Amino acid sequence: MIGAGVTPIAHAPVDWYAIAPEIALFAAAILIVVLRSVARHDPKVHQASMLIAIAGVAASALFTGVQWAFVHSNGPYQAMSGLVAVDGFGVFVKSVILGATLLALLLSGGYLRREHLESPEYFALMLCSATGMMLMASANDLITIFLSLEILSIALYVLAAFDRRRLSSQEAGLKYFLLGSFSSAVFLYGIALVYGATGTTRLSGIAQFLAKIVLLHDGVLFVGLALLLVGLGFKVAAAPFHMWTPDVYQGAPTPVTAFMAAATKAAAFAAVLRIFVGAFRLYDVDWRPAVFGLAVLSLLVGSIAAVVQTDVKRMLAYQSISHAGYVLIGVQAATDKGTSAALFYVCTYAVMATGAFAIVMLVARRGDDRHELTDYRGLASARPVLAGLLTLFLLAQAGVPLTGGFVAKLSVFSAAIDVGQYWLALVGMLAAVIGAFVYLRIVLAMYAPPDDEAAPEGPRIVVDAGTGVALTIAAGAIVFLGVVPGIVLDFAHAATQLLAR
């Protein structure tokens, strides 16, 4: 009821096309929750909710494709009064997120059954987290970036602690939660300071403001920028904000770890690129040294710390820190080429990380606790296909030619060299060599003869249908990205050109 003298608020028009991919995912999550409460005792609910989740991802992919077609012919634009950017960049990142979500869902079905954790809520939470990531990929405002960061993180905190019988899973959830909320607070403080300095939270508004007005005293802006970098550095697991990564990646249920490594990195790097290369491009003289430092530290810390590990899941967790370093090399270039190289790297990493963690999940068997290097001894003679696939994913992570990893590393290095950062490229290559050593250790363990006296015979490794499909997709994608990278590289390049500013 509107009283006299009060003018009704004129609502902004809603651009449904701009938000359809996110709505499709979230609707699937809601549907699962409803189904769960309606058919509580039906044993088929678990299977049905996984199918609903996959259908949601497919619908979301369809809408993302529609967005791409529109953006490709009509150019990028901003929707929802500037809070959402509909552009090629967003479409690319969304495609990566959807792909990673699909793979993680496929892995989860069998895993949850094996661990007796069947619960539709798992899929609902994973879809909610993916919704947050999608929102982040297209967010054009610091407020929406913060909200999507919270959406994706809070769902992940719960997912990390999902296997409550395992102490390490609970520890992972709590640790991620505490450190994550701390980093969110830092990020929020950064938003407040940037808002204080520029008077807007719109990324495009910030860029316009900085292009028009030269700040005489820009201390507040710099502190804000630094805090934003810290907050996002935490989410992408860049050193020195990586402390949580090994414990959380190791403790979380393995499909969740794969999802975290692949999709969260993609979403968070989308925010990094939009904020730093997009909104603060004019200040790149000031933020590039900081990103340079983060990149070098991540590369070295990630690969050197991985060498001394004996736990394979932990090794891969440390390596994910160093992969964040490679992406930061692309970010640091602050050019279109660097951006598209970073996008391509994020896409490749999503595939190879999910693939590697999928095998880790299978080898761990029931209880999800066989992660030691000795558990991999003799895998090649027992399960040659699995050992071969893991070798493929590890070689891809090491950057061996004919895999996507090689092209990805090559493109970030060449982006760095184009702007004269020879040292950074050199550090990257050094890290790649150290990383190759780590991967070879795992591969050698697999092809070593089985250790008959020490290793107790565990339960058989069972590959369920969903995991098999996911592994096939991941292996196909990694070879595809390595042999004919042109298609995805062109996509990344076109996506960068169609960035809403």
Added chain:
Amino acid sequence: MEAVVFFVCGAAVIIGALGVIAGRNPVHSALFLLLTLVSIAVLYLQQHAALVAAVQIVVYASAIVVLFLFVITLLGVDKGEAPDDAHPVQQVAAVVLGVLVLTGILVLVHGNRWVTGAHSTRGALGAADSGNVETLAKSLFTDFVWAFEMTAVLLVIAVVGSVVLARRSGHRADAPSAEAHATEPGERSPA
């Protein structure tokens, strides 16, 4: 007058913040937190942000602090058994880094025009008697309506997540632990 209010409240904010981390008794820490939050609310009032001040009181000073006190009393940690397991190196590092940040802020404040930016981008706050509910509502339901709607996802996650975490622990209290799982009969039989 304004300066007096500012300095009194500013001092109260800092004293409260120090009290939170220095207090040995968790209940005292929670009460110091209350002091900080209420003082910040007064500072908001001074900036003519009546609505934000009210929200600060209702949400933070009331709901959240009460929740803290509930948890403290339910868990029974108010017996003064403050965990003292901070590593000495960590303590030194925390102090050094804190001083560094403080110096950084002081250096920034040093110039008298340390903030240059756009002023009052959302327009005037409105007449003092109307508060600023109208301005805020307009902003929330026009420009920021999408951000407002996004919080719906957060609420769903909060409900589903807390149900998952809470129910499972009660339901599965007697479930075998991970070690017991691994040694279940039939589980270890050679393949």
